[in-house]
Amino acid sequence: MPTQVRPSRSSQMVAWAVSGLFILGFFSSMVGAWTGPIMGVWFVGTQKPRRGFLWLVAFSFVPGLLFGWRKLPLTGPMPALQYLGGLLLAAVLGVLPLTFHRLVGARLPGFLATLPFPLAAISIPWLVLALHMGTAQGAGLHKFLICWFAAILVWFWNRESRATVFVFAACFILAAGYEVARHSISATLPPSVAAAFGISCLGAALLLGVWALFRPIQWRTWADRPETVSRLQSPFSGNPLHVEGEPGREALVSSSGERFPVRNGIPTFLRPEDLTGDNGKYNHLYETIGGFYDDTQRVFGAFRGLDLDSYFENYMSLLEVKPGDSVLETCVGTGLNFKYLPQGTKLSGLDLSPEMLTRCQNNLRRWQLEAELYLGNAECLPFADASFEVVFTAGGFNFFSDRAKAVREMIRVAKPGAHLMIEDETEEYVKSTYQKIPYTSSFYSDREQAVTVPVDLVPPEMEDIRVEMLKDGKFYAITFRKPAAG
Numbered sequence: 304m305p306t307q308v309r310p311s312r313s314s315q316m317v318a319w320a321v322s323g324l325f326i327l328g329f330f331s332s333m334v335g336a337w338t339g340p341i342m343g344v345w346f347v348g349t350q351k352p353r354r355g356f357l358w359l360v361a362f363s364f365v366p367g368l369l370f371g372w373r374k375l376p377l378t379g380p381m382p383a384l385q386y387l388g389g390l391l392l393a394a395v396l397g398v399l400p401l402t403f404h405r406l407v408g409a410r411l412p413g414f415l416a417t418l419p420f421p422l423a424a425i426s427i428p429w430l431v432l433a434l435h436m437g438t439a440q441g442a443g444l445h446k447f448l449i450c451w452f453a454a455i456l457v458w459f460w461n462r463e464s465r466a467t468v469f470v471f472a473a474c475f476i477l478a479a480g481y482e483v484a485r486h487s488i489s490a491t492l493p494p495s496v497a498a499a500f501g502i503s504c505l506g507a508a509l510l511l512g513v514w515a516l517f518r519p520i521q522w523r524t525w526a527d528r529p530e531t532v533s534r535l536q537s538p539f540s541g542n543p544l545h546v547e548g549e550p551g552r553e554a555l556v557s558s559s560g561e562r563f564p565v566r567n568g569i570p571t572f573l574r575p576e577d578l579t580g581d582n583g584k585y586n587h588l589y590e591t592i593g594g595f596y597d598d599t600q601r602v603f604g605a606f607r608g609l610d611l612d613s614y615f616e617n618y619m620s621l622l623e624v625k626p627g628d629s630v631l632e633t634c635v636g637t638g639l640n641f642k643y644l645p646q647g648t649k650l651s652g653l654d655l656s657p658e659m660l661t662r663c664q665n666n667l668r669r670w671q672l673e674a675e676l677y678l679g680n681a682e683c684l685p686f687a688d689a690s691f692e693v694v695f696t697a698g699g700f701n702f703f704s705d706r707a708k709a710v711r712e713m714i715r716v717a718k719p720g721a722h723l724m725i726e727d728e729t730e731e732y733v734k735s736t737y738q739k740i741p742y743t744s745s746f747y748s749d750r751e752q753a754v755t756v757p758v759d760l761v762p763p764e765m766e767d768i769r770v771e772m773l774k775d776g777k778f779y780a781i782t783f784r785k786p787a788a789g
Contacts, residue, residue, distance in 0.1 A: 318605035340453035344420055347401040348409075348457065349594030351658075356402045363394035396431060400424040403508070404454065409665075410515035417458045421450035422508040429501030444500070462669055463601075522568035524550045531675055534690045537561050538572050538683035563685075569660055572679035577655070580704040582680065586655045588746050589636075589699075593658030597637050597666070612643075618697070618726055618773055618780050619643040628692040633681035633713065634699035638663035641672055650674035651691070653681060682708045686716040693717075695724035701733075701754050710760045720787040723765075724780060730754040732777035756781065 328338030347355040367390050400423035407419040526546045535544045542557035553565040604611045626647035635652030636659045654660050682705050694717045703709050730753045737747040756779045765783040
């Protein structure tokens with residue numbers, strides 16, 4: 304029986320204090336000089352590079368235009384265009400270091416991943432000035448430290464380190480002391496030293512960029528997974544699959560000629576019709592929020608003083624997974640539930656959203672876990688009958704296009720005697736949370752039907768059917784067992 308997860312007042316106080324500093328950064332230039340880069344590094348890391356670049360340019364350009372419109376020349380079209388062009392160029396140059404960090408940092412190991420942003424933040428402006436003005440002026444050391452602290456803090460945050468709060472506090476203590484002494488320190492830096500510092504940062508940034516470019520991400524080939532491939536089948540014809548192609552260009556192919564490409568280590572089992580109806584509607588939502596899905600849960604959990612680890616452990620314990628079990632999660636999302644399963648579990652996850660699966664891959668690397676991931680529809684699973692000891696879905700189930708078919712598929716791929724679970728939000732939570740958030744409200748406010756606990760979708764021949772209400776009735780969990788073979 305799950306236990307009640309109690310809120311922590313101290314966690315709430317810390318969360319509100321930290322958020323207060325970030326809000327203060329919008330009104331205080333001294334605080335904003337430190338909080339702004341932190342927000343920039345975090346945001347660009349949640350987005351695909353091109354989308355993140357465009358959004359950040361817009362975030363920089365539009366406020367600059369709104370607050371500086373009085374400076375817009377009115378003497379003719381050319382001066383006005385030159386002014387707007389200067390604003391846009393400044394926004395682009397300000398965002399380029401963050402984009403460089405997004406492209407390079409993700410491919411670097413360990414703590415080295417924190418260096419691209421501060422190096423680029425110094426070297427890009429230095430290079431532009433050197434080319435435009437023909438002079439080798441350098442930037443102050445304070446800018447490097449600000450950007451490096453931002454990258455370090457986000458690095459700790461992304462690794463879900465409990466030291467993040469202490470690193471955050473240390474950053475701001477150092478920032479306060481450094482801001483007091485900054486002007487005198489900057490004044491003692493000779494121009495030649497500042498120029499040498501800019502050149503050094505440019506060289507280091509180029510070296511890291513070249514190393515990252517030629518440092519390929521190693522994907523485990525599907526030709527090396529014969530046991531896994533042997534339980535795969537076409538979700539449309541039911542024919543078994545085999546691997547064709549070379550590493551990096553693999554595909555899973557059926558005897559009837561169906562071809563399912565493997566992209567970035569993930570086989571693709573989607574058809575255009577899989578992205579229609581509710582599946583298409585909510586897949587668009589998750590493609591948009593996938594990059595910061597995990598972070599929003601952590602932030603909202605902190606504001607409410609909730610220990611998310613305790614909450615996840617609370618409902619995952621209902622599955623009674625044992626080491627060595629083969630486990631499938633349909634609608635796997637970013638893979639958060641995998642952290643709470645015993646070591647030695649054979650993990651598989653399927654999702655409709657490429658963005659969520661990309662985040663899942665990143666999470667698995669950080670957690671040092673291995674899992675087979677698939678891009679596909681939970682209503683047409685690409686697995687043979689009786690493939691897994693445990694099958695579950697947690698989140699997203701409420702808004703499948705065909706929930707009954709998804710349940711039948713879960714039962715089909717489960718072994719006799721397997722344990723199954725369906726976990727998701729209740730109508731109370733959807734109304735109190737999703738319908739009140741500005742962006743997500745457009746997806747949930749025009750629903751034709753209210754969310755109900757779908758225990759009626761579980762066939763009556765299943766055994767040990769139980770319904771648990773979690774988190775003060777805001778979530779439900781239905782568990783049942785597939786009858787053992789007679």
